[in-house]
Amino acid sequence: MAHVPSAPIVDPSLDRTLVLNMGPQHPSTHGVLRLVLEIDGETIVRLHPEIGYLHTGIEKTCEAKFYQQVVPLTDRIDYLCPLTNNLTYCLAVEKLLGLEIPPKAQWMRVLLNELTRINSHLVWLGTHAMDLGAMTVFLYCFREREDILRMFEMVSGQRMMTSYFRIGGLALEPPLGFFEKVKSFADRFPGNVDEYEGLLTGNPIFQMRTKGIGRLSAEDAIALGATGPTLRGSGVDIDLRRDAPYTGYENFKFNVPLGKDGDVFSRYIIRVQELRESIGMVQQALAGMPEGPIKADAPKVVLPDREKMKTQMEALIYHFKIITEGFSVPAGEVYQAVESPRGEMGYYIVSDGTAKPYRVHMRGPSFANLQTLSKMCEGQLIADVVAAIGSIDVVLGDIDR
């Protein structure tokens, strides 16, 4: 938990300003984010985010687990995109091990990762619009999100804490009827995006609340470490899916939308366009889904199929050994970065050659983006803070870890 400053952050000689506490239980802070605002009338003089209310010490916990036991912990970091967390962690460990992943598993990873991005952006869009007073969008967004959560439940058995990607591939074969369900969703989803846009993009009230608000120049965005749509909203052209492709993204065609103004509205436009790009990638993944195994051929690392365990002695032995003593990973270190819905999500893993990671560090995109909030809000009105928080799409689980 973050501390309470013992002395007010204001300069007592300036008897003009007032310190206002926003959060940690404010509905627009999307979790337990506390903002200490120093205000002059209704204008923000200084803004100071206080974090740590959701700190769970996941990095420390990881050091006491086997490599495969860390996968379910990663779901709980950025709880709006659990599969992206799974993916980043698995890619990092696979890089440490030098494992090659079969094409079907890679394409499934892209497919589900893009569905996760849509899921996350839908939660963002709904709550962001609701913060600004547009209630209907929230209901529409959560209607489609429910469809995506059902698909996650189909493949993994869980709606949110999926843990579906495992080191070396996937946990299970996708069930019968899964691809048809994704296909019908992907076919109707562009129409849904038109629906959201019809409610917001041309809406004069929404435009007044977002255009020219929370501006961030490209130089400031880079210097303050902004990432993802927040960085692209300021016109900086970077998307790790295109620039440092992983898990087969080089086989997909997509555009990287860029903003010009660096304000709340351009971040909104970018995310809405990303919804369309993502559904395009889902369609490509469905059309080109290769056949084949879903797990790498590495019996010492990947759990055997249930059927093999009943008929083959070796499979049973490997299963027993992986479960009881884990698998050792060659000493070394990797930093694996992935484009999550919020920006660069990086896992830095240090291995000392044993079955437990020596150090796991998660570089959360929200942690980086939060630092831009002061720059966006200073000199603006209190009401615009709500718009600015929504536009950087913070997830507190990702910040505090």
Place this chain on the structure above:
Amino acid sequence: MPLAPAITDIEELKSHPALARLLEWNPAIVQSAKFDRDELTLWIERGAIREACAILRDNADCPFNYLADLTCVDWYPSEPRFEVVYHLLSIPTKERIRLKVKLDGSSPVLESVTSVWPAAHNYEREVFDLFGVRFTGHPRLERIMMPENWEGHPLRKDYPVEGYR
């Protein structure tokens, strides 16, 4: 796909723009280098880290203008105990590089890089909070995750996973 052996010879790695620039500036500050699993790591002399970062950021052909991550690893009980790790990204060329600084357990202090990248502000606070590494020149080095009156630094290896009871 078997792992290629790591390259640790500085001469062999000299073609990398970041290493070339640092060697051109001051060869004494690069203690060692390693190229492993497609990632380049440079160990930098403790006193030179801020200047080295500034030089890499302002490098003309390959400016490492983005601080992607800053963290620390505790190698307790061996000495030097701490390694502060910087992950830099060059947005124009998409190159990545990792810098490391070794610190003794007795005086884990080094210069802050907040003047080079303001983004380092929260990362350095986090490393201070969870590892007890101090950064000189940081504008507000306070605990960020743990309460202000917390004792100890939880991510140190001599701190029990279950905490003190």
